[in-house]
Amino acid sequence: MFSSLLLYSIKSAIVLTLLYLPYMLMLRRESFFRFNRMVLLGILLLSLTLPLCNVSWMSLDHQPVVQAAQVQMLELGIPVHVLPEVMVMPEGTAMPEASRFSVFMIVSLIYIIGMALLLVVRLWQVGRLQFGLRRGALWQQEEQGIRVYCHAEDVAPFSWMRSIVISQDDYDEAGREIMLHEMGHIRACHSWDVVLLTLVQMVQWWNPLVYVLGISLRDVHEYEADDYVLRQGVSAQAYQLLIIKKAVGSGSYAFANSFKHSLTKKRITMMQKIKSNPWMRSKALYVIPVAALALSAFATPKFVAPIEGAVSKLEGKVTENSSNLQASEEKRKVVEVKNVSKVIVDGKEMAPKEAMKAVQGKEIQNSLTTQPDGSEALSIKTRPKEALIVLNGKVLETKAIDVTSEEQLSKLLNVNPEEIESITCLQKDAATAKWGDKGSNGAIVITTKAAKKATQPSNRDVTVHNPDSIYNVVAVNASFPGGDEGCFKFIAEKMRYPKLCQEFGVSGRVIISFVVEKDGSITEIKKVRAPGKELSEVEVASYKKDHPDSTEKLEAGQDLGELLYEEGVRVLKQMPKWKPAQDKDGNVVRSRFNLPIIFRLR
Secondary structure (H helix, E strand, O other), X not given: OHHHHHHHHHHHHHHHHHXXXXXXXXXXXXXXXXXXXXXXXXXHHHHHHHHHOOOHHHOHHHOHHHHHHHHHHHHOOOOOOEOOOEEEOOOOOOOOHHHHHHHHHHHHHHHHHHHHHHHHHHHHHHHHHHHHHHOOEEEEEEEOOEEEEEEOOOOOOEEEOOEEEEEHHHHHHHHHHHHHHHHHHHHOOHHHHHHHHHHHHHHOOOOHHHHHHHHHHHHHHHHHHHHHHHHOOOOHHHHHHHHHHHOOOOOOOOOOEEOOOOOHHHHHHHHXXXXXXXXXXXXXXXXXXXXXXXXXXXXXXXXXXXXXXXXXXXXXXXXXXXOOOHHHHHHHHHHHHHHOOEEEEOOEEEOHHHHHHHHOOEEEEEEEEEOOOOOEEEEEEEEEOEEEEEEOOEEOOOEEOOOOOHHHHHHHHOOOHHHEEEEEEEOOOHHHOOOOOOOOOOEEEEEEOOOOOOOOOOOOOOOOXXXXXXXXXXXXXXXOOXXXXXXXXXXXXXXXXXXXXXXXXXXXXXXXXXXXXXXXXXXXXXXXXXXXXXXXXXXXXXXHHHOOOOOOOOOOOOEOHHHHHHHHHHHHHHOOOOEOEEOOOOXXXXXXXXXXXXXXXX
16 A cells, blocks of 8 residues: 555656646746646646556557567567566575565655645644634624634734635725735635645655645736736736735745735736737647656556566565566567577578568567577577468469558459458468458458359368467466466565575576466476576585585586576466466467566575
């Protein structure tokens, strides 16, 4: 709960900062008092509501540019479905969980205390204000639904909700102007603005910018109340002289709207300022793209992950990031691919950029292997994205399918779309095949209305590929029971740091690839990478000498990095069944995941 509250507070502060800074630059000095007030209130409301929204379709991961980048990564062998990285440390050597927990609890306690103190201060101010309304009042009367309290002592005029407090001297000297000013506050419901501001300040009490926004809002309140007075026919010159005369500092009740707020120079400047061009209001349209950007960022795991990861680390979780490290893992893999000793495409060694061009538009199978010298080579096998086209039983020439609509396919074949009776796509997964899918490596069977039956040619068979294809990109990812948090908890409980790896100082990142089957079981567990540590004869002899009773079978040349990989495999095999992935049509499919695990020694 505390971690969610801290995360919400950080997101809320980000939204407020992104929206308020442009206001300071573009609208603060304009004379649209009511309009500016609405903009400020909109900023406050958006800072409270946007962090609660998670509009998945606005995620930047779903945008065409990002999708194209993911396709390129897949073509170079970079896994797209990467689970959040898990850190495993030897028992007794990791940072004490109690220490992390205590740090998190201290931060959470400070945050809660800050919220509580601000709430207490505001409640005390409201209570003191309500008590001060009637205390010492000579008389009171109600005008147009507004209660007026006249005091004998020298109290600064102020208003709160539907009440006005004024001293007898002020009422006798300039009662009409002061009363009009306070009525301007009441009719505009400025007191409720202060309540909303207080709510946001409680959430972001640590953010100095929220207090600066509060000053801007109070300034606009005074400008709007002054404008109301002048629109009632009061002389601007006489009213300005009154403001200067009464400018003796803030009133006794800072929580209320006071006539004597020390904004004298700015208030007079705004009264004398020429009205801004109405078209200047269009500046406020900046709120739309900024709000959309915030929604997109909050819906995109790669942007939220660093914030969530920081909170998760503070809380003491075993994961380095909390929701999705796809972006950072992809970045690491890009570096690894660029730094491999060789990139071999169909048996031909190429530079990474040349390899990218060679596999463009083709289906690939790849593997990252360690060479005898310890370096890595990326091997890629390609095959063209082709499919047989069978029109009314006749096999046409093999074509690369690159169409997105029935009309385009009809144009390609020179067939009237209205004459098409049916289109059937036979490919890897016949149950989920769609006629426009690229890379079908099967057959597209088209039957026109003029043809009674579509027959397959006798001299050439149509190949239907394996229906158990493994998907790298799916509409709905497979998920562990209990979600990411359940997965992290399971791994943290089951994973153990191999003792031999501790003895010989073997650490590093292990990446394991696996397939989530249609029934949710895990199969095809493979090693993508693991740290290498080959034992020398001296190390083996030294270990046996120091551990004469050890039953470990050690040999020179043995790779201890395999023990880290085997530990990951052991835990994966113990996992319960996952909820399988689905394609865009809701069909259950097989999907591949990659699990990065950091084994770290302290």
